[in-house]
Amino acid sequence: MFAAAPWLINSDMSLLPLLESVSNWAPIVLIRDSKYGMPAVQSFHLVGLTMLLATVVALDLRLAGLGLRDYGLSRLARQLKPWTVGAIVLVMSSGLLIFLATPGKYLDSHPFRLKMVFLGSALLFHFGVLRRFTAADSMARPWPVNVVVACLSLTLWFGVGWAGRAIAFIP
């Protein structure tokens, strides 16, 4: 995923023309040029972020044994999952619209590339590693392992957030 950005820019066979035509597609132009188009899509992105990180933090706190200790771990994970997945769909679809509205701003941005690295890693970690650690109740594992897994999850997801914020401040 993160290898795509330099390739888009550098290669002669790049997807740049396609990207350009998509960003000039009427619905995208409407978002970009109308007064409240971008604020609306950005607001969806923030509501999604709020929901996504809330469910991730809740699960990580429980895994680390720092909160929600009266909930069974696997049961909590099952109950949070549809909201996490729904929030991921919301942030990624609104994020895609923001990207397509001004692709030039993001393709050249270092924080954006870092954000995509964090995003790819966070998604892989969440569905590849964290899911396994929260699928069964954690009594059998030494707790430091759970704490490390929870901290990695929080670092990756908040890394996505901080890198995203940095797009506005760092070239």
Next chain:
Amino acid sequence: MPLFEWCQWLQHTRFATAITESDWLFPLIEGSHILALPLSVGMIVIADLRLLGLAFCGEATGKVVPSFLRLSRIGFPVMFLTGGLLFITQAGKAYGNPFFRTKLIFLLLAGINAALYQKLLYPKMADWDSARGAPPSAKFCAAFSLALWIGVIVCGRTMAYQF
């Protein structure tokens, strides 16, 4: 001193300009304000969704609501502190901004709604743990809270486009 002039004065105090002119302070404060959203509003949203019968239906309302409200206490101090600092640095610009004003009204209403819930409905929560779920009054509070908090996020994001 009239409120607008006070806001202008606040924005030009040495404290405020020091934050604005710092390369890293303003981004740090603004980033913390946004990334504390899940730790504050996000937890309230989960509690509201439980009251509406949309999430955590396998767990009792009387268990889910207090435990997520407790987690929201991590984020709200950060929210109010960073929000206060952001206001200080942009007070003059924020004063006349309709989205900022709407955000404040929504925050006030969310506070009143939460206080009423705390006083009237919170003590009765233990009785709702039957299959029927929360009464309509509690569901109304939860839906109102959900709408207000989404409104706060939308107004907060949109006001920045007008600075």
